[in-house]
Amino acid sequence: MDMGAVVDNDVLDEVVRMLVDVIGEDFLLDVEVGRGTTFNEDLAMESIEFVALAERLQQVYQGRVDFAAFVAGLDLDEIMTMRVGDLVAHIESRLTASAA
Amino acid sequence: MTMVRRAKMPTLQDLGVKNIAPPAKRFLFVVPPLTGHINPTVAVGAELARRGHEVAWAGHPEVVGPLLEPGSVLYPVRDEALADRLETARAEWLGLRGPAALQFLWEEFLVPLGHAMMPGVEAAIEAFRPDVVVTDQQALAGAAAARRNDLPWATSATTSAELTDPLAGVPKVADWVSGLLAGFQRPYGLEAFDLRFSDHLVLAFSTAALIGDTSEFPDHYAFVGPALGRPSGGTGFPWEWLSGPAILVTLGTVNGSAGERFFQVAADAVRDLDVQAVFVAPDGVLIDAPPNVLVRPYVPQLDLLPHLSAVVTHGGHNTVCEALAHGLPLVVAPIRDDQPVIAGQVEAAGAGVTVMFSRVQAPELREAITQVLTGDAHRAAARRIRDSFAAAGGASAAADRLEKLT
Numbered sequence: 001m002d003m004g005a006v007v008d009n010d011v012l013d014e015v016v017r018m019l020v021d022v023i024g025e026d027f028l029l030d031v032e033v034g035r036g037t038t039f040n041e042d043l044a045m046e047s048i049e050f051v052a053l054a055e056r057l058q059q060v061y062q063g064r065v066d067f068a069a070f071v072a073g074l075d076l077d078e079i080m081t082m083r084v085g086d087l088v089a090h091i092e093s094r095l096t097a098s099a100a
Numbered sequence: 101m102t103m104v105r106r107a108k109m110p111t112l113q114d115l116g117v118k119n120i121a122p123p124a125k126r127f128l129f130v131v132p133p134l135t136g137h138i139n140p141t142v143a144v145g146a147e148l149a150r151r152g153h154e155v156a157w158a159g160h161p162e163v164v165g166p167l168l169e170p171g172s173v174l175y176p177v178r179d180e181a182l183a184d185r186l187e188t189a190r191a192e193w194l195g196l197r198g199p200a201a202l203q204f205l206w207e208e209f210l211v212p213l214g215h216a217m218m219p220g221v222e223a224a225i226e227a228f229r230p231d232v233v234v235t236d237q238q239a240l241a242g243a244a245a246a247r248r249n250d251l252p253w254a255t256s257a258t259t260s261a262e263l264t265d266p267l268a269g270v271p272k273v274a275d276w277v278s279g280l281l282a283g284f285q286r287p288y289g290l291e292a293f294d295l296r297f298s299d300h301l302v303l304a305f306s307t308a309a310l311i312g313d314t315s316e317f318p319d320h321y322a323f324v325g326p327a328l329g330r331p332s333g334g335t336g337f338p339w340e341w342l343s344g345p346a347i348l349v350t351l352g353t354v355n356g357s358a359g360e361r362f363f364q365v366a367a368d369a370v371r372d373l374d375v376q377a378v379f380v381a382p383d384g385v386l387i388d389a390p391p392n393v394l395v396r397p398y399v400p401q402l403d404l405l406p407h408l409s410a411v412v413t414h415g416g417h418n419t420v421c422e423a424l425a426h427g428l429p430l431v432v433a434p435i436r437d438d439q440p441v442i443a444g445q446v447e448a449a450g451a452g453v454t455v456m457f458s459r460v461q462a463p464e465l466r467e468a469i470t471q472v473l474t475g476d477a478h479r480a481a482a483r484r485i486r487d488s489f490a491a492a493g494g495a496s497a498a499a500d501r502l503e504k505l506t
Contacts, residue, residue: 023459024459026461027459040197040198040199040200044197044458046197046198046434046440046456046457046458046459047198047440048434048440048443048444048454071269071270072269072270072271072272073272074270074272075272075273075276076199076202076203076272076273076276079199079270079273080198080199080200
């Protein structure tokens, strides 16, 4: 890795762990989950799974990340095309903000 | 007793009835071409007719006609161009879920359907001269035409999902729906109004026992419980096949072939269970069905439910409420639209468990079925809901409220 541009993947790794937890390992065998993975098309997330993901985000990040507020800011197109990276970027920005 | 006295009809007062029946009124039901949305109106319409009122329907004859009681009055609402598109649309819709299904529902189905139905509904109003229009929540034309004609109108909320404001968490999506509704009404010279909710009467075919606290709703929301009592259509079912505890596995009237994987999983799930299972599935969808599984493309569901112990369903509102009206616990595998909301209601009420439609495997589904069959808690909750439904009055309560509208 080019040490001049270290990418901190802690949040991505955490989100992927949650997704494995929520969706189940069996369904992610063929999918390499990364920032470009879409929730709807690639992961075929069920609405119940979104709720489960929100609960895990709440557990892990407590009040620092508000998934409901994040989703509330999205329009239908954004929801349909939302990628893992969008959520990760949101979490990272919230963590940076709360650390500042 | 003299002949004269014998010939005299007793009046209602003679019979001890204090309130004389109100004069007959005319009720027009406006329905979309969706079985689940038509069925409750059939029961309510029959009750109104029994009370001496004039009742008619406006809808697509090829879908609505077969569901009505023989002799019912049906004003055909048909648009050839849309009819062709509906078939294609339905096929496309079956491949969609989540937000994509929501977008498709509004942009490709509800709004075009509303425009296509508008001339037929206005013609039906002109011809039938109803005192009240009862319109399904998804038949926008019924609400718009009633408002244009200054008629009292009621919303028939076939599913209770919209009442719980499922888009509250996504305000931009809720605004998008409002925008589509406003755009729909503009060509008819109507001010923007939320056509999903009548300001006269909203009939909700559920109760607080299932959907949760309803005390915050205004008085014109009537939670009447399911309106059952449609024609049974119970011929041709091999009743002799049922020999012990049995469950129903159904994905409703529109999802049949899209549920191929689920049906296969469900067949594997019940294979080793000591229970019979009636699958409502199109021919050819299920290969190698075990001997305790009966596959039928259609079943007389209301006649079948009293013989069953549990129901596995996609969470269509009618099937869920019909099962609960019989005190049966549920396994719900929601696919799209309102189904995740209804599944959530069932789980929160304690009357069943939810599984993931697209991911569930046989062991998990077997466990879920076993749980609702053998545990007492789910059955007890289902019976509580059954009792609340019975107390709510169903079609009779709906008719009471509709009579007061005129």
